[in-house]
Amino acid sequence: MMDKGCKITTEIQRILIEHQLDLHSNASKRQTLHPQSTVEADNENRGELPSDQLVHEVLLSSRLHLPFLRRTKLGPSTIVGAGRGLFATENISKGEVITCYPGDALLYDLPLPDDTDDMNEKFVDYDDDEDDDDVGTETIVLWGSHVPPNDVWDEDTVFDGSESTIPLTSYAVSVDDHYSVMGHPALDTDPAYYGHFANDGAGHLALEGPNSQNNLQAAIELGLDTDEDGLGVEMNIAAYVLRSLEVANAWHKSIADGSHVVTVATRDIKAGEEVLVTYGPDFWLGHS
Numbered sequence: 001m002m003d004k005g006c007k008i009t010t011e012i013q014r015i016l017i018e019h020q021l022d023l024h025s026n027a028s029k030r031q032t033l034h035p036q037s038t039v040e041a042d043n044e045n046r047g048e049l050p051s052d053q054l055v056h057e058v059l060l061s062s063r064l065h066l067p068f069l070r071r072t073k074l075g076p077s078t079i080v081g082a083g084r085g086l087f088a089t090e091n092i093s094k095g096e097v098i099t100c101y102p103g104d105a106l107l108y109d110l111p112l113p114d115d116t117d118d119m120n121e122k123f124v125d126y127d128d129d130e131d132d133d134d135v136g137t138e139t140i141v142l143w144g145s146h147v148p149p150n151d152v153w154d155e156d157t158v159f160d161g162s163e164s165t166i167p168l169t170s171y172a173v174s175v176d177d178h179y180s181v182m183g184h185p186a187l188d189t190d191p192a193y194y195g196h197f198a199n200d201g202a203g204h205l206a207l208e209g210p211n212s213q214n215n216l217q218a219a220i221e222l223g224l225d226t227d228e229d230g231l232g233v234e235m236n237i238a239a240y241v242l243r244s245l246e247v248a249n250a251w252h253k254s255i256a257d258g259s260h261v262v263t264v265a266t267r268d269i270k271a272g273e274e275v276l277v278t279y280g281p282d283f284w285l286g287h288s
């Protein structure tokens with residue numbers, strides 16, 4: 001008999017495929033549900049998109065109806081100063097899907113027309129493994145059609161935050177070379193899409209001063225020469241990586257050809273435990 005974890009994954013994939021087939025056969029639906037930029041010029045610069053790309057972006061940005069995925073709740077984080085956190089409401093086994101990571105807004109690297117030899121190159125080929133690093137890009141924000149107008153932020157707020165919010169980019173998870181998904185902190189009522197509330201169990205270490213006791217201890221454990229000049233950032237990273245990996249019990253992973261992101265347990269999690277992931281040093285270096 002299939003265990004609960006397996007059933008959840010299979011069911012999400014089945015619903016994604018059903019949605020994908022429906023979108024492929026229904027042009028007006030994929031146009032209506034297609035995520036859009038608040039900057040009209042960005043939408044115009046993208047021109048007419050191939051149907052594959054439209055479908056891909058709709059799937060990435062959609063919140064599916066997954067009433068069977070109620071395994072978590074939100075509450076004050078166990079990490080001081082981290083705001084809200086994500087908590088398991090039932091025992092979850094290693095390898096099981098805990099919740100999905102929403103794509104309420106997507107970050108998309110729009111190739112700049114001046115740098116493309118062929119105008120068709122601005123339409124992304126997902127199967128193309130070639131390195132696109134030499135193509136100049138501009139990162140644009142595409143909002144899911146389900147996001148209420150009042151929760152749609154202008155680009156300055158997305159990238160820089162405001163007096164009342166941290167940047168939406170703090171809620172971003174990279175999917176592939178072209179897309180990242182961002183969950184919206186105001187959209188917090190569906191436990192099937194709570195991935196963006198998972199904190200990093202050691203982010204505070206990355207923010208600590210380089211000579212803090214925690215950082216010195218980690219540097220010693222890693223065999224770094226603590227007398228050497230200029231070790232500050234390295235010590236922060238060392239302490240952070242050690243602790244973050246030690247306490248993380250989940251990771252965000254893309255499924256179904258990168259059309260959705262899910263949060264998966266990397267070890268058994270008990271009901272009541274906080275779900276913690278590793279954001280990686282780049283996230284915290286951007287915050288220091």
Ligand SMILES: C[S@@+](CC[C@H](N)C(=O)[O-])C[C@H]1O[C@@H](n2cnc3c(N)ncnc32)[C@H](O)[C@@H]1O
Binds near residue numbers: 077084171
């Ligand atoms: C993806 S959000 C996580 C949910 C967030 N705690 C909330 O209340 O909406 C990422 C943000 O959570 C906070 N955070 C996560 N882990 C943290 C930690 N270990 N220490 C301090 N802040 C943390 C930081 O503000 C970070 O930018």
